[in-house]
Amino acid sequence: MAEQRGARPEGVAGFAFSGPYPVGSYAAVLRDELRKRARVQLFGEVFNLSSSRARVYFELRDGEGAVPCAMWRDAFDELRLPPDALGDGAQVVVAGGPDYYPGSRTSSPSFSFHVTGLRVAGDGDLLAQLDALRRRLAAEGLFEPQKRLPRPALPRCIGVITGEGGRARGDVLAGLQRRGWSGRVVWAFAPVQDRRAAPAITQALTDLASLDEVEVIVVARGGGSLADLFAFCDETLCRTVALLRVPVLSSVGHHADRTLIDDVAAVACSTPTHAAETAVPLHCAEARAALGASAVALSRHARRAVVTRARELAALSRAPGEHVARQRRALHQTLRELRASATRRVADEGAGTRRRAEALRRRAGAAAGPDAAGRRAALHSLALALAAHDPERVVERGYAVVDDRAGNVVTSAAAARAAGAVRLFFADAPVDATITEDEV
């Protein structure tokens, strides 16, 4: 231990320890002591790889513990490892020994295992265990039940499990706002990365699912290393999610990280904002506009149905009248044509008849001319002969005509006796007579 100059304060009363020594001296001694320890090889899984200009840092972990490691950047680059060879969970063997950076008044001290050699040994045990659990849950069919649950298009109440101070909370709210959704959110705040996380999240899930009003649950966490996200690979947690009756939407870590809750959930979302939008599939403003359009369409159809049919009815009611009018016009036309035709025909026939009558008249005159006088003389003698036999003329000369008063002429004595009562027709007047005759 180097001697220190200047004033040295009194020690703590009651302690027989040596000192007090200046801390910088002690830190340097501690570094030297650690560097004297034997160089060894360790194996474990790499997590949280990062680098600065001069050094590369990572943690080497297994189920029992962990050691922070540091390696000179030059030495690391000489390994020429593929870019993603030391992702979280990569199993490696490192060679080196403990080292201590003593720090100063202006820089923090740090302990690390100084790595001078490194070999990638294969897949990490933790990831292998995770894969085994994933296969087991898949074989039990636990990836399916959540995916079969119906998810409401417009939930009224959404449960959200997330860290209280994380950015995920704001991201979820932003997603809901983007949907134009402003219903009820039930926040279940839980630790999201340490050993308490899985049981707390499991409890929050069952509590939220027990509330009837909660229609969908979002489990959200921002990005982190796979080690930080192991809480979401917890077997009990994943089995609980798989058997919930409420759909669970997971948004854990970034897209590249696939946790087991992503496998069992109804939907695995890339970000908390995406999860919120998935929880409310409907864009409320658009839905409202679509609903308005539907209402307008209904009214239009109702009006059109009535108006169109009223017009059809009116047209139908006019149809018989129009039909009759059409027929009437057609009849009138036919009648006019008939009349015109008849007039023409009558005129034609009249002219023909007149021509024929004239011809006949001329022909008759010509034929009758020579015999007319002879026929008139014969006719006159016949008239005279006829007058000679006229009974009137005979009666005028003193004869009488007898009938039986019934108009039957009596021409014999026997008929006169038989009639009994007779009438005698003289030239000036008839006289009734009775036949009386003495027996001879």
Added chain:
Amino acid sequence: MTEQTTDALTYEAATGRLEAIIKRLDSGEAGLRETLDLVREGRGLVEFCAAELDAVGRGLEELRLDDLVARLESGGA
């Protein structure tokens, strides 16, 4: 029957039925009686959907699960 249908009605079922109704009306194949019946049913569905949208449009309400559970355990609503 009507009550059961109303109880079981969801927003997506309502909008699905509404779309089917408008498609049927747009086809022009519905008679007058059917048209008027469909319009009546459609208006009921529009009212239902509007009420559902109103329910998630009145303003965000944020509750904490702890508070809610505590309230339920103490017998409150």
